[in-house]
Every structure is written in C-alpha cells, then in structure tokens.
Amino acid sequence: MTKLYELTAHQTIQKIRSGEVTAKECVESVFEQIHKYEPKVNSFVTLVEEQAIKKSKEVDQKIAQGKTVGQLAGVAIAVKDAICTKNITTTCSSRMLENFVPPYDAEVVERIKKADGVIIGKTNMDEFAMGSSTETSYFGPTKNPWDLSTVPGGSSGGSAACIATDEAMLSLGTDTGGSIRCPASYCSVVGLKPTYGLVSRYGLIAYANSLEQIGPMAKDVSDCALFLSVIAGHDSKDGTSVNEPSKDYTQFLKNDVKGFRIGVPKEFLGEGTNPDVEKSVWNAIHKLEELGASYEETSLPSLDYSLATYYIIAMSEASSNLARFDGLRYGYRIEKDEGDWATVYSKDRSKGFGAEVRRRIILGTYALSAGYYNKYYLKALRVRTLIRNNFQEAFKKFDIIVGPTMPFPPFKIGEKIQDPLALYMSDVDTVSANLAGLPAISVPCGFSGNLPIGLQIMAPPLREDLTLQAAYTFEQNTAFNKQKPSLD
Numbered sequence: 001m002t003k004l005y006e007l008t009a010h011q012t013i014q015k016i017r018s019g020e021v022t023a024k025e026c027v028e029s030v031f032e033q034i035h036k037y038e039p040k041v042n043s044f045v046t047l048v049e050e051q052a053i054k055k056s057k058e059v060d061q062k063i064a065q066g067k068t069v070g071q072l073a074g075v076a077i078a079v080k081d082a083i084c085t086k087n088i089t090t091t092c093s094s095r096m097l098e099n100f101v102p103p104y105d106a107e108v109v110e111r112i113k114k115a116d117g118v119i120i121g122k123t124n125m126d127e128f129a130m131g132s133s134t135e136t137s138y139f140g141p142t143k144n145p146w147d148l149s150t151v152p153g154g155s156s157g158g159s160a161a162c163i164a165t166d167e168a169m170l171s172l173g174t175d176t177g178g179s180i181r182c183p184a185s186y187c188s189v190v191g192l193k194p195t196y197g198l199v200s201r202y203g204l205i206a207y208a209n210s211l212e213q214i215g216p217m218a219k220d221v222s223d224c225a226l227f228l229s230v231i232a233g234h235d236s237k238d239g240t241s242v243n244e245p246s247k248d249y250t251q252f253l254k255n256d257v258k259g260f261r262i263g264v265p266k267e268f269l270g271e272g273t274n275p276d277v278e279k280s281v282w283n284a285i286h287k288l289e290e291l292g293a294s295y296e297e298t299s300l301p302s303l304d305y306s307l308a309t310y311y312i313i314a315m316s317e318a319s320s321n322l323a324r325f326d327g328l329r330y331g332y333r334i335e336k337d338e339g340d341w342a343t344v345y346s347k348d349r350s351k352g353f354g355a356e357v358r359r360r361i362i363l364g365t366y367a368l369s370a371g372y373y374n375k376y377y378l379k380a381l382r383v384r385t386l387i388r389n390n391f392q393e394a395f396k397k398f399d400i401i402v403g404p405t406m407p408f409p410p411f412k413i414g415e416k417i418q419d420p421l422a423l424y425m426s427d428v429d430t431v432s433a434n435l436a437g438l439p440a441i442s443v444p445c446g447f448s449g450n451l452p453i454g455l456q457i458m459a460p461p462l463r464e465d466l467t468l469q470a471a472y473t474f475e476q477n478t479a480f481n482k483q484k485p486s487l488d
C-alpha cells in the first residue's frame with residue numbers, strides 16, 4: 001500500500017480535500033520519514049515539527065467546518081535556508097547567521113501560508129548559496145540519497161534530497177547559476193528556475209541579485225506547475241518583479257509536443273560532457289521527436305563565455321551584498337571586540353564566513369576595484385548582453401532549447417571541493433539561463449549506473465508554459481521519474 005509520505009502534492013491535496021485522509025496524518029507521515037532518514041542524509045538545518053502539526057490541524061479544522069482551503073492545503077513544504085521565515089532561524093548555512101531569526105516572512109513564504117501549505121523546516125545548502133555540491137555548509141554536507149558517498153548537487157542540495165527521500169512533498173530552492181536545476185538533476189527530482197522577475201525575491205538573502213530566482217522543486221512536473229502557480233506573480237515589494245498577473249500553470253500540463261521546434265546547441269554537448277549524460281540527453285531528444293517534436297542541432301557561440309561571465313558578475317554582486325554582514329548590527333560577533341572598527345569587522349568576517357565565501361568576496365572586490373572594473377566587470381556585462389541576444393536570435397527559430405542540466409553525474413563528496421575551478425566548471429550548462437533571465441527546468445531523464453541524469457529545457461522569457469508542457473510530456477511517456485532511491 002502506498003504510504004502517505006510517498007504521495008505527490010497534488011495527490012495529497014485531493015485526498016485531504018475529499019476527507020479520505022487528514023492533513024495531520026500526511027504531515028506526521030512525512031515527519032516519520034524525516035526521523036528515519038535525516039541522520040543519513042542531512043537535508044535539513046532546522047525542523048519545526050510542532051508548528052507544522054499545529055498548522056495541519058488548522059487545515060483539518062477548516063475542512064471539517066466546510067470552509068474553503070487554499071491550493072496547497074496540508075502539503076508538507078521545506079524552504080531553503082536562504083529564504084526568510086518569521087520566527088524560524090534562517091542561517092544561509094553560515095556561521096555568520098547561525099542565530100539569525102527574521103522578524104518577517106519572505107513574500108513566497110507568505111504566499112505558501114496563505115495557500116494553506118505546511119512549512120516543515122529549513123533545508124541545508126552551500127553557504128550563502130555559493131557552490132554546486134552542498135559541501136560548503138557550516139552544518140556539514142547533505143548526502144545524495146542515491147549514493148550516500150556522492151554529493152546531492154547544490155546549492156539547494158537539501159531541498160532536492162528531501163524530495164527524493166520523501167522527507168517533504170514540495171520544496172523551495174534558489175537558483176543564481178543553477179542551484180535549483182543542478183541538485184534536481186543529481187537527486188532525480190523536478191526543479192524549475194523561473195524567468196527573472198517572475199517570483200518575488202523579497203525576503204531572499206541576496207547572493208547575486210541580477211541573476212537569482214526562487215523556484216519550485218517537486219516530485220513531478222504537475223507538482224512543480226502547481227507550486228509555481230502559488231509563488232509566482234507581481235509583488236510591489238520587489239523592484240525587479242515583472243508586472244504579470246498570477247496564472248494557473250497547471251493548465252499547461254498537456255501531454256503533447258506536436259509541432260515543438262527544439263534547438264540543441266552543440267556548446268551544451270561538447271567536450272567534457274560525460275558519455276552517459278550525452279547518451280541520455282540524445283535519447284530524450286529522440287523521445288520528444290517520436291512524440292511529434294522536431295529538432296535541429298545549432299550553435300550559440302557566446303555560450304563558450306558564459307561561465308567566465310557568470311563568475312565575474314556573481315562574485316562582484318556577492319562582494320557588495322555580503323558587505324552588510326559586519327557582526328555589529330547583526331550576524332556573527334567575536335567575543336572580544338578589541339581594536340578599531342576595521343579590526344573588529346575583519347575578525348568577525350574571517351571567522352563568520354567559510355573559505356569559499358571569503359574567496360568570492362575577495363575576487364568580487366578585485367573585479368570591481370578601480371583599474372579593473374572596466375577590464376572585468378564591465379566587460380562581463382557586455383558579454384552578458386551578447387549571450388542574451390544570442391538566445392533571442394535562437395528563439396526566433398526554436399520554441400525550446402534542450403541540453404543536459406549537468407555535464408557529468410554526481411561526484412564523490414570531497415572530490416572537487418579542494419579545487420574551486422573544477423567545481424565552477426560543473427555549472428557550465430546552467431549559468432546561461434541566469435545570465436539571459438530565461439526559464440529553465442530540469443527533469444529526470446536517465447541514470448549512469450545508479451546515479452541520476454537530468455534533462456534541461458529552456459524557453460524564452462515568461463514562457464514557463466513551454467518548459468512545463470515539454471517536461472510534462474516527457475515525464476508522461478517515460479518512467480525515470482518513478483524510480484526512487486533505496487536507503488534501507
């Protein structure tokens with residue numbers, strides 16, 4: 001018999017609404033799973049069990065009284081620890097914010113609450129979302145449920161692992177250069193980075209504002225569309241929020257790709273792509289072709305510069321954003337603050353931030369400093385425009401652009417962390433969507449041995465419908481999504 005924690009969010013909502021099960025039973029079932037697997041996987045930094053059970057009872061009460069309930073009624077939802085939650089510690093997996101309790105909710109969290117979703121905890125991540133493996137967390141790495149000796153991807157590693165293990169039904173991730181799609185691919189779940197500006201960033205602790213988006217992570221494409229419908233839509237508190245009314249994205253869950261024109265840039269499948277990844281992605285493209293789409297190999301030459309461009313822009317923005325953590329107003333503070341302001345500031349930050357965060361602050365500061373600004377930062381902004389134009393051109397010809405999410409399958413914990421450049425290279429296929437502000441989804445499309453492979457589908461700005469429809473069709477006609485890791 002199917003256990004409650006195994007259900008998808010849309011199945012759960014239906015059962016709760018019809019009175020077949022209670023929200024409390026569903027949330028309790030998810031916590032059973034958490035207690036069983038957390039010691040092995042470490043998806044969470046903070047759990048709020050009592051609060052979650054209380055909320056689930058409120059949902060049950062509403063239903064018992066015949067009141068209407070929200071779109072996410074009774075669904076157990078995990079939130080990445082970079083997103084502010086009122087009265088719940090929000091650490092960004094950093095010592096710097098170990099004890100930070102926000103006095104307010106991020107807009108996305110408020111929307112979840114209004115939709116009667118049940119927040120169960122905060123998920124582990126790379127410190128300040130800087131990384132692709134969840135190894136830089138101050139609270140220790142998250143393990144990949146498919147093979148505990150490998151990384152779950154990052155930076156939203158906890159948000160992906162908890163979906164793969166049924167420790168949550170939905171989760172929120174953030175994606176600055178791939179942090180939703182990379183762990184979705186590595187844990188064989190679905191993750192969508194929305195168009196820049198579609199989801200409010202109000203209450204997200206910033207890493208690189210011009211690149212990042214909050215987005216849904218889920219067990220299947222239907223759940224992903226449902227969750228996006230709740231969190232997307234204009235927010236006047238975010239100056240970059242696009243003026244789009246909210247939409248029901250589940251209307252795009254059509255099992256049909258007839259007439260879809262697919263572009264396959266050779267830059268995504270070039271040198272350095274693992275042969276198993278290449279094979280699975282081509283199989284996926286042929287599957288879509290069999291279902292009525294057509295494809296053409298193409299070239300987006302500016303993609304060769306996307307990684308360098310991304311890292312200059314991301315680190316520059318990070319160095320500016322993270323200047324606010326001075327240990328004086330809030331954040332980690334060394335016990336004895338002797339000396340002048342600069343000494344205290346420097347000591348707090350040396351101890352409060354981990355090595356990767358410090359490296360990026362230094363590199364970003366360098367790229368922005370007088371004499372280097374034109375050479376690095378300004379040049380990167382120009383190349384960013386070229387990349388955006390290149391995509392714009394390509395989308396005149398294609399409805400969607402497809403490739404691998406990650407160039408290689410999950411790697412061993414400890415394998416790349418000593419070599420930052422090797423780790424940065426793993427983002428080669430994901431960063432261009434952030435530079436161009438495009439929607440991009442990762443869906444499970446194969447395995448290399450026991451290790452998951454993800455297919456990335458990109459579309460023009462605000463065409464989440466195309467990514468969802470193509471991903472849904474692929475999912476409905478394949479069985480990759482049905483496979484689960486075995487942890488016992």
Ligand code: GLN
Binds near residue numbers: 132154175177427
């Ligand atoms: N791995 C990329 C980085 O380290 C992307 C991280 C992210 O999307 N937050 O910057």
